[in-house]
Amino acid sequence: MTLIDERAAIDPGAVIGTNVEIGPYSVIGPDVVIGDDSWIGPHVVIKGPTKIGRSNRIYQFSSIGEDPQDKKYGGNEQSTLEIGDGNLIREFCSINRGSEGGGGKTVIGNDNWIMAYVHIAHDCIVGNSTIFSNNATLAGHITIDDYVILGGFTAIHQFCHIGKHCFTAGLSMVGKDVPPFLMVAGDRAKPIGLNREGLKRHGYTRETIDTLRKVYKIVYRNGLTTKQALAGLEDLASQSEVVREFSDFIEKSSRGIIR
Numbered sequence: 612m613t614l615i616d617e618r619a620a621i622d623p624g625a626v627i628g629t630n631v632e633i634g635p636y637s638v639i640g641p642d643v644v645i646g647d648d649s650w651i652g653p654h655v656v657i658k659g660p661t662k663i664g665r666s667n668r669i670y671q672f673s674s675i676g677e678d679p680q681d682k683k684y685g686g687n688e689q690s691t692l693e694i695g696d697g698n699l700i701r702e703f704c705s706i707n708r709g710s711e712g713g714g715g716k717t718v719i720g721n722d723n724w725i726m727a728y729v730h731i732a733h734d735c736i737v738g739n740s741t742i743f744s745n746n747a748t749l750a751g752h753i754t755i756d757d758y759v760i761l762g763g764f765t766a767i768h769q770f771c772h773i774g775k776h777c778f779t780a781g782l783s784m785v786g787k788d789v790p791p792f793l794m795v796a797g798d799r800a801k802p803i804g805l806n807r808e809g810l811k812r813h814g815y816t817r818e819t820i821d822t823l824r825k826v827y828k829i830v831y832r833n834g835l836t837t838k839q840a841l842a843g844l845e846d847l848a849s850q851s852e853v854v855r856e857f858s859d860f861i862e863k864s865s866r867g868i869i870r
Contacts, residue, residue, distance in 0.1 A: 616653075625659075634671070643676065646696070661708065664696035664721070672703045679710040679733030681751065689715035695739070701727040709734045713752050720757075732769075744781070756791065758813060774860050776813065778806040788864040790830075790857055792823055800869055802831050815853075822851050830861075837861060837868065 613627055616635040621627065624641030631645055634653035642659030645651065649663060652671040657663070661676030669675060676692040678684060688711035700706070704725055709716040713734025719725075720739040728746045731737065735749050738757040747761040750769035755761075759773050762781035767773065774791030784798040794806045805827055810820055826847060830840040841861060847854040861868055 628665070640676075658708075660690070661692040661694070663694045664698075666696055667694060667698045667700070669700045670702045670704075670727075673700055674705045675700070676708050677705065679707045679751070681710045681712070681733055683712060684710050684733075690733075691715060692717045692719075694719045695721035697722045698725065699723070700725045701729075703728045704730070706731045707733045710751070738775070758809065760809065768866075770866055772860075772864065772866070774856075776806055776809050778809055785869070787866050787869045788860070790860045790864075790868055792853070792857070793827075795869060802827075802869055819851070819853055822847065823853060823857070826854055826857055830857075831870070837870075 612630055614632040615621060616633060618635040619633045619637045621639045622641040625639045625643040627645050628647035630648045633651045636653055637651055637655040640658045643657050644662045646663055646665040648665050649667045651669050654671045655669050656674050658676040679690060690708040690710060692706060692708045693716065698719060707717060710733045717733055717735050719737045722740045723737060724742045726743060726745045729743045730748045732749055732751040734752045737755045740758050741755055742760045744761055744763040746763055747765045749767050752770045753767050754772045756773060756775035758776045760778045762779050762783060764781055765779045765783045767785045771785055772788045774789055776792050777789050778794045779785060779800065780796035783796055783800040785800045789795055792805055792810060794803050795801060796803050805823055807820055826844060829843045835843060841858060844854060844858050848858045
């Protein structure tokens with residue numbers, strides 16, 4: 612059963628799953644797929660090519676799958692948006708499709724909580740189980756790993772990578788990559804410690820958290836360069852998976868990490 616308000620405008624080229632509810636005055640364009648058990652509120656605009664999975668809730672006045680805000684976008688190249696399952700997208704959010712310069716695809720994973728007025732620009736890759744507080748803003752080509760929490764009005768520079776289990780304080784301005792497990796704050800954002808509470812909630816043991824505290828001290832408290840810090844992590848990395856994750860993140864960083 613599908614419940615579509617008679618005042619909604621649904622293009623014949625859209626594919627609507629079962630048990631989907633679409634509110635009044637919403638506009639669903641061609642090349643849009645909406646998975647089963649999803650709820651689309653009133654006054655939502657969804658433009659394709661966009662694929663939305665199961666059990667998503669998209670609230671009023673959101674703009675989903677609109678053209679990338681990129682001057683190089685000409686309108687003819689590949690440009691898609693993929694949204695997974697179980698996401699909550701609140702009022703006035705905007706999520707743009709990808710651009711040719713970023714592989715043509717914006718991707719949102721599963722079980723994300725995206726609060727009002729959040730903007731996710733073209734070619735962003737968002738993982739699973741994240742929380743984006745009100746007015747968080749992602750420029751283009753950003754990667755957000757699983758379990759990240761962005762405080763209200765956080766703004767992230769294009770091409771940044773935010774590692775898993777990171778937490779940004781409200782009004783953070785992030786201009787470089789943020790290694791996993793950290794808390795950051797400020798303009799420009801600086802590390803202020805480990806996200807210990809988040810790690811505890813997700814089952815990390817006290818022993819693992821203590822190991823990460825040693826990592827944090829080596830990288831951020833001992834006055835070392837990034838190269839020196841990586842050398843100082845080698846022994847710990849040989850014994851701990853989370854330390855290897857931390858080291859690998861730094862080694863692969865293209866923008867450099869926040870210091």
